[in-house]
Amino acid sequence: MATTSPTYIAETLRRRTSRGFLSRLAGGDEISYLITLICAVSILLIVGLIVFELWLNSRLTFATFGFGFLKTSAWDPNANKFGALPFIFGTCVTSFLGMLIAVPLGVASAIFLAEMAPPKLSNILTFLIELLAAIPSVIYGLIGIFILVPILKDYVVPPIQHTLGFLPIFAGNFYGLSFFSAGIVLSVMVVPFIISVSREVLMAVPVEQREAALALGATKWETTWDIVLPNASTGIFGSVFLALARALGETMAVTMVVGNAPKISASLFSPGYSIAAVIANEFAEANGQLYISSLIFMALVLFGLTIIINAVARIFIMTTQGKGA
Amino acid sequence: MMEISATRRFVNTFMLSLSGVCTVAVVSVLFFILGYLLFHGAASLNWDFFTKLPKPSGETGGGMANAIVGSGKVLLLATLIGVPIGFLAGVFLAEYSGKTFAFLIRYVVDLLNGVPSIVIGIVAYALVVRPMKHYSTLAGGVALGIMMIPIAVRTTEEFLRAVPNSIREGAMALGATKAKTVFTVVIPAAISGLVSGMMLNLARVAGETAPLLFTALGNQFWSAGWLAPIATLPVMIYNYAISPEEDLHQQAWAAGFVLLALVLIINVTARLIIARGASAQRR
Numbered sequence: 001m002a003t004t005s006p007t008y009i010a011e012t013l014r015r016r017t018s019r020g021f022l023s024r025l026a027g028g029d030e031i032s033y034l035i036t037l038i039c040a041v042s043i044l045l046i047v048g049l050i051v052f053e054l055w056l057n058s059r060l061t062f063a064t065f066g067f068g069f070l071k072t073s074a075w076d077p078n079a080n081k082f083g084a085l086p087f088i089f090g091t092c093v094t095s096f097l098g099m100l101i102a103v104p105l106g107v108a109s110a111i112f113l114a115e116m117a118p119p120k121l122s123n124i125l126t127f128l129i130e131l132l133a134a135i136p137s138v139i140y141g142l143i144g145i146f147i148l149v150p151i152l153k154d155y156v157v158p159p160i161q162h163t164l165g166f167l168p169i170f171a172g173n174f175y176g177l178s179f180f181s182a183g184i185v186l187s188v189m190v191v192p193f194i195i196s197v198s199r200e201v202l203m204a205v206p207v208e209q210r211e212a213a214l215a216l217g218a219t220k221w222e223t224t225w226d227i228v229l230p231n232a233s234t235g236i237f238g239s240v241f242l243a244l245a246r247a248l249g250e251t252m253a254v255t256m257v258v259g260n261a262p263k264i265s266a267s268l269f270s271p272g273y274s275i276a277a278v279i280a281n282e283f284a285e286a287n288g289q290l291y292i293s294s295l296i297f298m299a300l301v302l303f304g305l306t307i308i309i310n311a312v313a314r315i316f317i318m319t320t321q322g323k324g325a
Numbered sequence: 326m327m328e329i330s331a332t333r334r335f336v337n338t339f340m341l342s343l344s345g346v347c348t349v350a351v352v353s354v355l356f357f358i359l360g361y362l363l364f365h366g367a368a369s370l371n372w373d374f375f376t377k378l379p380k381p382s383g384e385t386g387g388g389m390a391n392a393i394v395g396s397g398k399v400l401l402l403a404t405l406i407g408v409p410i411g412f413l414a415g416v417f418l419a420e421y422s423g424k425t426f427a428f429l430i431r432y433v434v435d436l437l438n439g440v441p442s443i444v445i446g447i448v449a450y451a452l453v454v455r456p457m458k459h460y461s462t463l464a465g466g467v468a469l470g471i472m473m474i475p476i477a478v479r480t481t482e483e484f485l486r487a488v489p490n491s492i493r494e495g496a497m498a499l500g501a502t503k504a505k506t507v508f509t510v511v512i513p514a515a516i517s518g519l520v521s522g523m524m525l526n527l528a529r530v531a532g533e534t535a536p537l538l539f540t541a542l543g544n545q546f547w548s549a550g551w552l553a554p555i556a557t558l559p560v561m562i563y564n565y566a567i568s569p570e571e572d573l574h575q576q577a578w579a580a581g582f583v584l585l586a587l588v589l590i591i592n593v594t595a596r597l598i599i600a601r602g603a604s605a606q607r608r
Binding site: 029031032033036037039044046049054056104106109112113115128129135136141145188192195217219222242249250252256280283284295307309310311314 | 344351358412417418430433445474478502528532533562567578589593
């Protein structure tokens, strides 16, 4: 609040003229300030505590394997051999595939909602799309297992393998649960985030920019593509990063359709695993210090990754929103 | 006047229609999911589902009464933990804080919002389950409670900021202290937005599964008190969906339908209240 606002002046005046510390305490001013401050600071502490607990509980793995843990692909709890590579690989592949589908779809929809649809229609559609984001991930998993996977198996994968089967990424047998299925489920799950943030960023681009371009004879599409989109690009990148962070950390839906096999394979059609999925599947049954510690170390890696991506995304979005206003 | 060439006109129409098609595709996924759950879930829903305990493996029938109550208990605990902290922190950001500190808190809150839910589950495990040596309702509540904080902070701040400054000044001019202004004038003015924001928040965590897997764990029976493992709807859906028994799949669909109906009803109601409040303010 600016120091010259009437609220501020009134408050200072009142403080100066009437009361001592005790009477203000009785009025509840200091106490309510203190309580709300404590709550705000406690959030910082909670985040600190998350980092501390993850670090504390994963030290054993780091002491045993060092950074080699992230580069080896052995995963044999019975022999106390742990390596995170297959899981990191799976997380990256599924997220990348998800983004590959979600980004064009999401940005195109955002363009439609921000630039073309009449405001009323745009609001209704955005409302529906935001409901899509409210669907619990376990329900996406349910749909994934029982509906998407059979559809992919019967109608989508055979034609792809028939025409492009010579490529290593489409090779091998398809049993349903795979990187490919997980990527598709992820794309549907993150697309609402891309749309709602991108739409807002697009709408923040000043309308004069569009009018100027249209007045110079550009078509609607040229205006959108050459003028509006470049103006909003930083914010759109932000929305993509936000969605990427979601995809990397998504657990249930991926666990249910990825196949849960700790293998590294070039083919998208083979089953795999992801960091979040292995934690979800094995944590409750993990016995042995090193086993638990290894799972928590992977959680720490996932945490670090999503925090960094989120931090970048927020900065991107903030800069465009500042510019648009 | 220059004519727009046919190619440019074609590109224009083509790309713009393509963007419309994409939007329709995304929205139709929603209707597809809703329709399928309605079709599949409502069909396998019956009275037993709400009143009976799960049957032991191999037998058919049974329900999820314990999981429905369990979800309620965990969510109640989560609300009691997450909402007060988030709400008061939001009040601090909107009413008390200086600029730099508010920026820092807001940024950290956004980061906390982006932490994968499974990681929060691990932290709740380390904080509650490990010291107490058993899985519990409490641990589940702590995990979901932490997840509720970020949205609670942001909605509180947003709705308090939407209250016009003249209202604050009016209260102060009448001699109210700052605390009195905030808690008896500003917050009541924003109350409908605040309540619906918290409802949205609750709906969001109601479907969370990952953080409950190794905190609340699950339970085939009723769970007494707050310190025993407890069944919840999302975890039940997960366990039933990956089991090989066809009868359990039907139950998973029914549970999915109940969960989704709950989440969407809360969501739509809260959004409508917020939208109505916003249009009333504009007038």
